[in-house]
Each structure stands twice: as C-alpha cells, then as structure tokens.
Amino acid sequence: MGTKTKQKLIPGILAIIGPGLFLIGYNIGTGSVTTMASAGSRWGLSLTWVILLSCVFTFICIWAFSKYTLVTGETILYAIKSRFGYGRPVSFFILCSIIFAEFMGVAGLTVIIVDLFREWAGHLFPDEAASKAVIAALLAVVLFVILWRGKYLMLEKILSWLVILMGISFLATVFFVAPSWVSVSRGLMPKIPDDPNAALIVAGIAGTTLSSAMLFCRSVSLKAKGWNLTNRKSAFTDTTISVSVMFLLSFAVMVCAAGTLYIAGQPVEKAIDMVRTIEPLAGRFATVIFIAGLVGAGVSSLIPTILIAPWLIADYSNKPVNPRSTDSRLFVIAGLLVVLVAPFFNTKPVLLMIITMALLAIVLPLSTVSITVLLNQKSLGIHKNSLLMNIGCVGAIVFSVIMSYYGVVGLLGYF
Numbered sequence: 001m002g003t004k005t006k007q008k009l010i011p012g013i014l015a016i017i018g019p020g021l022f023l024i025g026y027n028i029g030t031g032s033v034t035t036m037a038s039a040g041s042r043w044g045l046s047l048t049w050v051i052l053l054s055c056v057f058t059f060i061c062i063w064a065f066s067k068y069t070l071v072t073g074e075t076i077l078y079a080i081k082s083r084f085g086y087g088r089p090v091s092f093f094i095l096c097s098i099i100f101a102e103f104m105g106v107a108g109l110t111v112i113i114v115d116l117f118r119e120w121a122g123h124l125f126p127d128e129a130a131s132k133a134v135i136a137a138l139l140a141v142v143l144f145v146i147l148w149r150g151k152y153l154m155l156e157k158i159l160s161w162l163v164i165l166m167g168i169s170f171l172a173t174v175f176f177v178a179p180s181w182v183s184v185s186r187g188l189m190p191k192i193p194d195d196p197n198a199a200l201i202v203a204g205i206a207g208t209t210l211s212s213a214m215l216f217c218r219s220v221s222l223k224a225k226g227w228n229l230t231n232r233k234s235a236f237t238d239t240t241i242s243v244s245v246m247f248l249l250s251f252a253v254m255v256c257a258a259g260t261l262y263i264a265g266q267p268v269e270k271a272i273d274m275v276r277t278i279e280p281l282a283g284r285f286a287t288v289i290f291i292a293g294l295v296g297a298g299v300s301s302l303i304p305t306i307l308i309a310p311w312l313i314a315d316y317s318n319k320p321v322n323p324r325s326t327d328s329r330l331f332v333i334a335g336l337l338v339v340l341v342a343p344f345f346n347t348k349p350v351l352l353m354i355i356t357m358a359l360l361a362i363v364l365p366l367s368t369v370s371i372t373v374l375l376n377q378k379s380l381g382i383h384k385n386s387l388l389m390n391i392g393c394v395g396a397i398v399f400s401v402i403m404s405y406y407g408v409v410g411l412l413g414y415f
Contacts, residue, residue: 033253035204040257043193054209055247057399060392064371066235069219071383076219077315080370095316097363098213099309106335107342109302114343132343140336147332200410206403207361213308220311224321306335361407364400
C-alpha cells in the first residue's frame with residue numbers, strides 16, 4: 001500500500017463514520033466508564049447481558065432515528081412536536097429532562113476528570129484546592145476554544161482523535177487483565193444481582209448505552225452533516241461500526257473492573273479508586289494507559305454533552321444549529337461555569353453519573369414509542385417501517401420500559 005493511499009485511508013474511514021463519532025464520543029464517556037466499572041467491581045461480568053441487549057437495541061434505535069431524518073429531512077424532536085396531538089408538551093418534557101440530566105452529567109464528568117489529572121500530576125500542586133482550581137480552569141479554557149465557534153466538521157475531527165485514544169487505551173488494558181471466558185458466558189445469562197443498588201446500576205448501564213440524548217443528537221448531527229437518502233448506505237455502515245465500538249469499549253471497561261476491583265473486593269465509588277486499585281494488580285504501565293483512556297473518554301464526552309442543550313433547542317425549534325447564536329453561546333457559558341465550580345462540591349461523581357444515566361433511561365420509552373409511530377406514517381410511502389423493523393422497534397420499546405422501571409425503582413430506593 002503506497003504512502004498516499006495510507007494517508008487517505010484513515011481520513012476516508014473517519015469521513016464515513018463521522019456522525020457515529022459523536023455517538024461514540026458522547027456514549028463512551030466517563031459516565032459510561034464509571035457505570036460499567038461500578039457494575040464490574042461489584043458483580044464481575046454478571047451484567048454483560050445488559051450491555052449486549054442495550055447495544056442491540058441501540059443499533060435499532062440509532063438506525064430508526066437516522067432513517068427518519070434521512071427520508072424526511074426533519075429532526076426528531078421537531079417531528080414529535082409538530083406531528084402528534086400532544087406533541088408540544090411531550091417534546092418539551094423530553095427537551096427539559098435531557099438538558100437537566102446532561103448538566104448533572106457535566107458536573108459528574110468534570111469532577112472525575114479533575115480527580116484523574118490530580119492523580120496524574122498531583123505532585124505539581126500539593127494544595128488540593130489550588131490544584132482543582134488550576135485543572136478546572138485549564139479544562140474550561142480548552143473547552144471554550146473548542147466550543148465557542150463549534151463548527152461541526154472541526155468538532156468531528158477533534159472527537160476522532162479522542163475516540164481513537166480512548167479505544168486503543170481501553171482495549172490495550174484488557175490484555176493486562178485477561179477475562180475468564182467462563183465468567184463471560186455466565187454473564188450473558190439474564191440475572192439481576194441481589195443488591196439494593198443493582199436496579200439503579202442496571203438502569204445506568206442501559207441509560208448510558210441506549211441514551212435518548214444520543215438518539216436526538218444523532219438526528220441533529222446527520223442534518224448538520226447534510227446527509228440524506230443518497231447517504232443511506234454510509235449511515236447504515238456508520239451505525240454498525242459505532243455500535244460495535246460501543247460494545248467493545250463498554251465490555252473492556254467492565255472486564256478491567258471485574259479482573260481487578262471485583263477480585264480485590266473493592267467496589268468503585270470514584271473513578272480514581274479504579275485507577276489506584278489497577279496499579280498494584282496490573283502494573284504502572286497499564287494504569288497510565290487506562291488513565292489516558294479515561295481522560296480521552298471524559299473530554300470526548302464533555303464536548304457533545306455541553307452541546308446537547310443548544311442542539312436540542314435547535315431541533316425543537318426546527319432551526320439550523322448555529323454555534324454563534326445567543327442561545328448556543330449562553331449554554332456553552334453555562335456548561336463552562338459548571339466545569340469551573342463542580343470540583344468544589346462534595347459529591348460522589350460515580351453515583352451522580354449513574355443517577356444521570358438512570359434519568360435518561362426513564363425518558364427513553366417516550367423516545368422509542370415516538371420514533372416507531374413516526375416511521376409508520378403513510379406519508380413515508382415505501383420508506384415506512386418493514387415488519388422486521390417494526391419487530392425491532394417494539395422490542396426496543398419493551399426493553400426501554402423495563403429499564404425505565406429499574407431506573408424508577410433504583411432512584412426511589414436511593415432517595
């Protein structure tokens with residue numbers, strides 16, 4: 001293979017899966033990492049089945065949301081608002097719920113990233129408050145530079161390299177913590193651990209894998225990319241690759257936690273707990289690789305998480321995404337303020353992230369029911385849902401209702 005061909009290969013692949021990078025970047029953030037790590041550290045690989053089922057239905061839902069936007073050119077939140085009798089209050093509820101959950105997510109992500117950087121370079125700043133302030137300020141400056149103009153193609157390129165860093169790091173760490181295939185096969189058998197926190201974490205796994213926020217952002221990103229029915233094949237390939245990567249990375253994190261923290265009997269309360277426990281069991285090099293992956297996951301997830309609010313408002317209003325609009329920049333500023341102050345609140349970031357993902361799981365049934373109804377409109381003609389696609393969508397509805405139930409039970413149990 002010639003040099004020119006190699007030079008064109010990676011950009012070509014990234015161009016094909018461009019919108020999927022937003023899915024991976026948002027989906028596999030430190031929220032996903034800490035939720036998978038929390039499950040793996042408590043119950044080993046016994047919840048592998050939740051990841052697998054979540055990814056199967058994630059594929060169905062991403063393709064359903066993609067298909068509707070490719071066929072009609074409409075984003076989904078606006079379609080719910082304009083095409084259903086009670087669409088306006090339903091879409092407004094979805095909008096507010098996701099924005100609230102995501103700002104909680106920004107706080108949790110920031111605390112985790114700051115803790116990781118303090119662990120990595122804490123000797124440079126012995127004073128805890130000063131180190132938190134410096135790291136949070138630097139993070140806010142980096143995000144400001146990336147998000148203030150917010151051009152889609154620029155964001156896509158940044159996310160590309162963050163996702164690559166994250167993927168290589170997590171998959172490489174698995175080689176230091178080889179899983180038992182017997183425990184993997186047992187984990188594929190559906191079973192809920194007998195633990196008060198199990199329902200919340202199961203809902204958290206579903207919420208971070210099959211996320212309403214991610215689905216609506218998928219629709220917006222396809223429109224921002226300018227894709228339509230002529231890009232149908234690329235969109236399907238993009239969906240397949242992105243969901244496959246989501247499964248591999250989520251499973252890799254659970255394996256790392258199951259092979260270290262579960263054996264040591266140390267459930268995750270903070271992401272930094274995982275880092276400190278992995279080092280004596282897997283070595284310093286594995287720990288450095290894992291930290292690099294966590295940082296890549298955190299930053300790659302913060303970017304789309306902060307963008308979700310202005311993107312969903314653009315979706316709701318049926319307006320193009322404009323990173324220079326007043327609304328967009330106000331939400332970016334609000335997100336950056338959360339980044340600056342979150343490290344100084346006495347919070348448990350892992351629990352905060354799990355609650356955030358569980359809240360998103362509760363909103364999910366509205367999303368799956370809505371897209372199924374939208375894809376069965378007569379106006380779509382030959383592009384209406386096939387029998388097979390309807391079976392998949394109904395399965396996604398049932399799964400989302402069950403996960404929503406676990407989310408409600410988990411949250412009530414916690415509060």
